[in-house]
Amino acid sequence: MDRTEIGRAAGAPIFALASGAGRAALAVMRLSGDRVDRILGALLKRLPEPRRASLRALRHGGEVLDRALVLWMPGPASYTGEDSAEFHLHGGPAVIAAVAEALVALGARPAEPGEFTRRAFLNGRLDLTAAEGIADLIAAETESQRRQALRQADGGLAGRLDEWTARLARLLARQEAFIEFEDEDLPSDLDARVAKDAAELQEELAAMLQEGARGEKLRDGFSIAILGAPNAGKSSLLNYLSGSDAAIVSPLAGTTRDVVEVRLALAGVPVTLADTAGLRAAMDEIEAEGVRRALQRAEQADFRLLVFAADAQPDEATLALRGADTLAVVNKSDLGTASIDALPVSARTGDGMQELRQGLEEAVAARAGMSTQATLTRPRHRAALTEAVEWLGQLPSAPLPELRAEALRGALSALGRMTGRVDVERVLDLVFGEFCIGK
Ligand SMILES: Nc1nc2c(ncn2[C@@H]2O[C@H](COP(=O)(O)OP(=O)(O)OP(=O)(O)O)[C@@H](O)[C@H]2O)c(=O)[nH]1
Ligand SMILES: [Mg+2]
Structure with missing residues (x-):
């Protein structure tokens, strides 16, 4: 419209x-x-x-x-x-x-x-990112979410974007000047300098894309799935960590079938902790469906807590899930020592639970949470910034100054879409201001 x-x-x-x-x-x-x-x-x-x-x-x-x-x-x-x-x-x-x-x-x-x-x-009165910040502030559940939202509502993200926009605009101004006044005595390396500055800018934007994942996770919440063999004590751990009775615990293997979710805050980030069905060759159709859902959850989650038991051999299905974004524990440390290198814990005695909580907090803090500066918080921001980075990426291989200007303009308008301010006037001011054209 x-x-x-x-x-x-x-x-x-x-x-x-x-x-x-x-x-x-x-x-x-x-x-x-x-x-x-x-x-x-x-x-x-x-x-x-x-x-x-x-x-x-x-x-x-x-x-x-x-x-x-x-x-x-x-x-x-x-x-x-x-x-x-x-x-x-x-x-x-x-x-x-x-x-x-x-x-x-x-x-x-x-x-x-x-x-x-x-x-x-x-x-x-405000730009789009500030408006989004206000919506997030109203929805904020944790302290970190509140701080991130308030910073964005106060124009923190727009401020960073404005700074980049101004730098891009100056680059565009120089590039345009190079095209317009090619015959006049502009510094001969002007074109090369534009390319160099643009490359620096591209790097900074790419860095923000990276750290932006933290901001998005803080806004949307972080997910951890608990996985392991039946009876390993997954439900007991969920109950312990959440301080609730959310999941049924029993000595029967195959107790949990549905995914049981609890919400808690870890390192200031809202976290969904999901208990899942024990991984094994299922005894019936319902359990099979439970195992299917458990594996699906394992894939979707941001992080996985793998649970082995001190009184059982490590099972192949859980061993296969080891890798990045996982933390392994051996539960039931009160019953014996582990045959696998993993953090010993006991949901019964509470041994090792503080270390487990700390390990999870560290995992969350490393992947989500407040950044030192205002950062991206939504897929919309990511899309726009990605586009800006792509435009700048085209610059070095663009064969003509006109095409380089085009790439800079593309990056500018991608950034402008984030705040909803595509300020052509200001770009023109810069073009005519910086070069004292007509002097
Ligand atoms: N001794 C001891 N027993 C535990 C510990 N943690 C859990 N248990 C017991 O182990 C049994 C199984 O615990 P659950 O938490 O239901 O195990 P689960 O992994 O959720 O099992 P499924 O839902 O069947 O996959 C229960 O009888 C618990 O009381 C522990 O640290 N020490
Ligand atoms: Mg269970």
Whole structure:
């Protein structure tokens, strides 16, 4: 859709309950768009002082609907950039319904999901990555998620992207100058310098792609599958680690059939820990399906905890899963010593469990979590950045200066898509600024 088109349609007054549904002490109703001043005027008789909380009676149809704290925030210095207002109502459903009805009668309509933030973006109040940061902040479950989301909402990612965009734009400016003023006395190595700087930039972007995997995992959560022979104590370990009774434990081999999941935080990252059916030649169809699901989980998980038992020979099926992204333990260390080199633990006595938890935390921390700088958090970012890196990768082999400029332009617009700001004007400013063309 055309940006200006949405922008124009965005002016209609919208409202929504900003607080959760259900009975609560307070309910926050939010209103934004043109004519908000008139709607407020109709409900309150006169507008309150801007940006000051005032306790006012909301009146409609000759009746007082509620006595509420009212905030009047004229645009453009509001969240959406439009004229906005907030009512802190009493939180009963009837109050909310009455105020909503009055707002509709006065010409506002219920907002669609994300519509306030969408308007904020269209009005230049925030970029796309900051908008995503706000969504992530609302969904954040752990401290690290909250920090990452807040950093992104505050423009941390956009800031890094802006820096690269500016550097790319300067490169493009130099490349364009080289094309335009080839006959004039520009430094002769200009073209080569552009190529060298572009290669440096490409390396930095590629490094961000690498570290971005951590940010994405922190946002989406990390998955660990517990695998091993029947009776090795997988379910006991899951219960111990999660401090719950989520999985059934029994001395019968083949107890667990379904995948049993628990959620816990390790190293500040939300982790899904999955207990699976013991790996063996199944006794019946149901168990066979359980083993199939266990192996599928082993493949999908970000990390695997392999469980052997001190009182049994290591089994081939579990041994076969050893490799990268795995940690092996020998459970039931209270019953004997291991015949395999792996961390001894006991779900019964708790021996080695602290080391196990630490090992898992380290594994998670190495693969997911906060980066020192704002980083990628979504597949959308990864796709755009990958494209930018690919464009820059084409530069060294591009035979003509025009094609090199084309590659730089491609990289610029890929980066611009991430923030939603493809700022051609600024690129032109740089072109004309840096070279004092016409001097
Ligand atoms: N002595 C001892 N027994 C344990 C330990 N951990 C688990 N067990 C016992 O081993 C048996 C099997 O434990 P589970 O946790 O059900 O084993 P599992 O690997 O989930 O087994 P399946 O679901 O059948 O694949 C139970 O009787 C547990 O009480 C341990 O550290 N020491
Ligand atoms: Mg089990």
